[in-house]
Amino acid sequence: MNHETDIHPTTLLGILDDGWTGLSDPARQRLAAAGVVIGAGRTLDLVRPYLAPEAEVHDMDGRLGQVPGWIAAAREAGRSVIALATGDPLCHGIASWLTGKLGPERFEIIPAVSTLQLAFARFKTAWQDIKIATCHTADAGEWFVGAPPSHGLYKLMRSIARHPRVALFTGPENTPARLARALILAGYEQEARLSVACRLLLPDEAIYRDLLLAETAGMAFPQPNVVLVERTPQASPAFGLEDAEYIQRSPEKGLITKQEARALSLAKLRLKPDALVWDIGAGSGSVGLEAARLAPEGHVWAIEKNAGDAENARANAARFRVGNYTLVEGKAPQHLDTWPDPDAVFIGGSGGELAALIQLILGRLKPGGRLVMNFVTLENLATATDALQDKGAAWEVVQLQASRSQPILGMHRLAAQNPVWIVTASKENT
Numbered sequence: 001m002n003h004e005t006d007i008h009p010t011t012l013l014g015i016l017d018d019g020w021t022g023l024s025d026p027a028r029q030r031l032a033a034a035g036v037v038i039g040a041g042r043t044l045d046l047v048r049p050y051l052a053p054e055a056e057v058h059d060m061d062g063r064l065g066q067v068p069g070w071i072a073a074a075r076e077a078g079r080s081v082i083a084l085a086t087g088d089p090l091c092h093g094i095a096s097w098l099t100g101k102l103g104p105e106r107f108e109i110i111p112a113v114s115t116l117q118l119a120f121a122r123f124k125t126a127w128q129d130i131k132i133a134t135c136h137t138a139d140a141g142e143w144f145v146g147a148p149p150s151h152g153l154y155k156l157m158r159s160i161a162r163h164p165r166v167a168l169f170t171g172p173e174n175t176p177a178r179l180a181r182a183l184i185l186a187g188y189e190q191e192a193r194l195s196v197a198c199r200l201l202l203p204d205e206a207i208y209r210d211l212l213l214a215e216t217a218g219m220a221f222p223q224p225n226v227v228l229v230e231r232t233p234q235a236s237p238a239f240g241l242e243d244a245e246y247i248q249r250s251p252e253k254g255l256i257t258k259q260e261a262r263a264l265s266l267a268k269l270r271l272k273p274d275a276l277v278w279d280i281g282a283g284s285g286s287v288g289l290e291a292a293r294l295a296p297e298g299h300v301w302a303i304e305k306n307a308g309d310a311e312n313a314r315a316n317a318a319r320f321r322v323g324n325y326t327l328v329e330g331k332a333p334q335h336l337d338t339w340p341d342p343d344a345v346f347i348g349g350s351g352g353e354l355a356a357l358i359q360l361i362l363g364r365l366k367p368g369g370r371l372v373m374n375f376v377t378l379e380n381l382a383t384a385t386d387a388l389q390d391k392g393a394a395w396e397v398v399q400l401q402a403s404r405s406q407p408i409l410g411m412h413r414l415a416a417q418n419p420v421w422i423v424t425a426s427k428e429n430t
Contacts, residue, residue, distance in 0.1 A: 086115060131162075133168040354383050
């Protein structure tokens with residue numbers, strides 16, 4: 001129904017902390033005539049003196065789930081409703097949730113200037129290129145290295161990893177100081193700066209520009225506030241890193257999937273941007289870390305039984321600032337029951353449990369998922385193909401034989417690497 005023909009529309013009205021004085025004349029007229037007014041306590045306090053004496057007022061603090069019912073009841077009674085929201089109700093506000101519950105047809109949305117727009121005016125910097133995020137949620141706890149997607153700051157940290165300018169709404173527990181500590185842990189201490197706009201349009205408004213993470217980590221900022229994270233990204237390839245760029249055990253006993261086999265294995269995994277990946281037998285982490293970079297909206301869970309290699313994989317994750325990567329020490333199938341079902345699995349080492357692992361993985365892979373395995377021994381190749389055959393899985397094998405140039409007496413020769421068998425099985429063929 002068009003709101004112009006609806007005598008009792010519900011208005012979602014944006015308002016900032018300057019309250020009544022900041023509203024347009026039409027917004028004031030509508031609010032003063034409203035039969036039912038819904039809003040957070042602090043927002044309602046800004047307008048109470050101007051409401052009609054007979055207006056029914058609902059404080060939604062701690063009762064957000066009741067708001068659709070209040071609106072429906074008011075509509076049934078033929079009363080006009082105004083729901084107050086901070087700034088622009090369509091920018092991390094209540095509008096999307098409410099229209100999803102009740103349908104958009106009988107809503108009219110009148111936005112105020114977004115809190116972010118106002119903050120950027122105070123920062124005196126353009127904002128058309130920013131990524132908008134939020135941590136204005138329940139207490140997320142402190143960030144930690146290897147945090148999984150279930151962590152309350154995970155989406156925000158992924159946004160910061162992928163975008164050089166991120167603006168965000170904070171919360172009472174998820175403060176700018178907590179964010180600064182998280183960014184330091186993620187390796188951004190030298191390249192990121194924070195700007196914080198506090199208590200906008202209030203008498204004690206405070207603006208902080210270009211703060212260093214180290215100083216911000218211990219500061220207390222007045223609430224509410226919004227934050228701008230700006231950093232100068234250090235670009236590096238998502239794919240095709242040189243073997244020598246990885247920290248690894250030496251000499252040649254170091255466990256790393258060589259670049260040529262790594263490139264083909266990653267191609268066989270066919271990773272989508274949001275892929276959930278298992279890396280079993282992570283070694284130095286090369287395949288899992290490049291998989292994480294190729295799936296920036298996804299996550300990689302890795303397991304490695306050797307403590308030294310696990311330490312190297314963690315160091316490589318820190319070196320390349322890969323935040324969507326969780327590594328545990330152990331021998332598969334240990335821990336796998338705690339991981340979500342994967343879109344793709346890479347096996348670089350199995351610790352003698354290969355046949356059982358293949359059976360487990362084929363049962364856990366999502367439809368369309370892929371299992372890719374690398375082998376350098378005939379025995380493991382035979383075990384893998386037998387296990388796939390027993391499960392009725394279709395599979396293919398590629399033998400990769402690569403040679404690299406080496407200098408010799410002012411010239412170059414080719415030095416052969418060990419042959420690698422790359423086995424691929426897909427879920428749709430099981």
